[in-house]
Amino acid sequence: MKNTFFTLFILSASLTLYSQQHSATKADFSRPKKLKDYQLVWHDEFNKKGKPDVKYWAYETGFKRNNELQWYQAKNASCKNGILTITALKEKVKNPNYDVNSKDWRENRAFGDYTSASINTRGLKSWKYGRFEVRARIDSAKGSWPAIWTLGNKERWPANGEIDIMEFYIKNNRQSILANAAHLGINSEAKWNSKVLPITYFLEKDPKWLEKFHIWRMDWDEEAIKIYLDDELINDISITNTNNPDGFNPFHQEHYILLNLAIGGENGGDPSLSKFPMTYEVDYVRVYQKNN
Template sequence: PNPGFESGDADWKKSRKQADYTSSSINTRGKFDFQYGLVEVRAKIDTTLGLWPAIWTLGIKNPWPSNGEIDIMEYYRVKGEATILANAAWADESKRAKWDEAKVPFSEFLKLDPYWPAKFHVWRMEWTEGFIKLYLDEELLNEVDLTETINPDGFNPFHQPHYILLNLAIGGNGGDPSASVFPSEYLVDYVRVYQKNENY
């Protein structure tokens, strides 16, 4: 049941009596944040139509997109084609998201390994003051030059602490889930953050 249901409301969040699907999202906001370092996540994602798993970070200061978003991993449909993404976003002059995107068709991974969806994979982010590098199983997917990620007010959202989010969305960019078999699993083995100890 939708606890916020209001009959006749135009907002889709209120106009539905019940949810057709449930999903989950966890994040470390207010519990753990970090600035620069190396993040590794070992996970197995479900690549079924309708699913939209992600590993990402958001800056602790300013509203989106001025706070900065780093998509260590997103998996969804781009023009109907299953795609792995590695992105960063910040604000443009109109306060909309400006993206540095890498979009790799999922078919490229299946050509190399038809059993890819059944396996765990390691996503890694290397983050310094000068760049963000995003990897999948040691393959560099995207390198973001942080001299170019400055909001119109001069604030660079990638020179501030970020917190981590892991989620599995359903529908939206993931495609139509109505013919997919549920329940679905997004299995996370570990999330690790490494930083240099300046005392050594």
């Protein structure tokens, strides 16, 4: 009897572990959880087939920032089986804005050698304060630069404020997870508060970390921005003294959400030897705010 009980116990534990590991690699179709003292004010579970919902998401097009290599286009973002997938491809695309005499890198490239997608809720959905949760899985190939971030509605960057709930790129010659915020400092330059953790920090705890979805979370109120990864606090940023030189605090205004997969550029690394397509998968985006 003892041996039978022990065998059943081991079998049950093994099945539970398998279930947990298997679910970590799949879409989560469960209802958004209820949180004490919070209400769910908006979410997108991406439980549809085709393009992201146009009521919530708009697209960036073309070359945009950081000398990145990708040409952003809408067709590289699609939903299927409960997952938004942003796909980066190694393909040549003609730059319709090409000007051989331009000094702007966005215009003096005749072609882009890579394509990807960047979607955002600008002008459609924005929030001031709250808990933001995003379940996502990233691609660690060299050159991959996925992000979950927000920008303020008012002022131009960096005066509008930027919050990077997640970035993944090469920092200090190591592939790293970053959690940052920036506002306008002196001399019209961005003033950053950054936390950098090498990807090896997570792989040492779980060698299969990159195969799984993870939950990035931001808790944001009038005093601080706290960024978590799987409930581990990554960065705690006080915003009581993050005023721009003109006195405007960009973290006391509404922000909108961006999801994108950049390639190369100033931080992504050289993708020329990497395997394509690269994918960045997002299971859901949820925004909670405190009850009045």
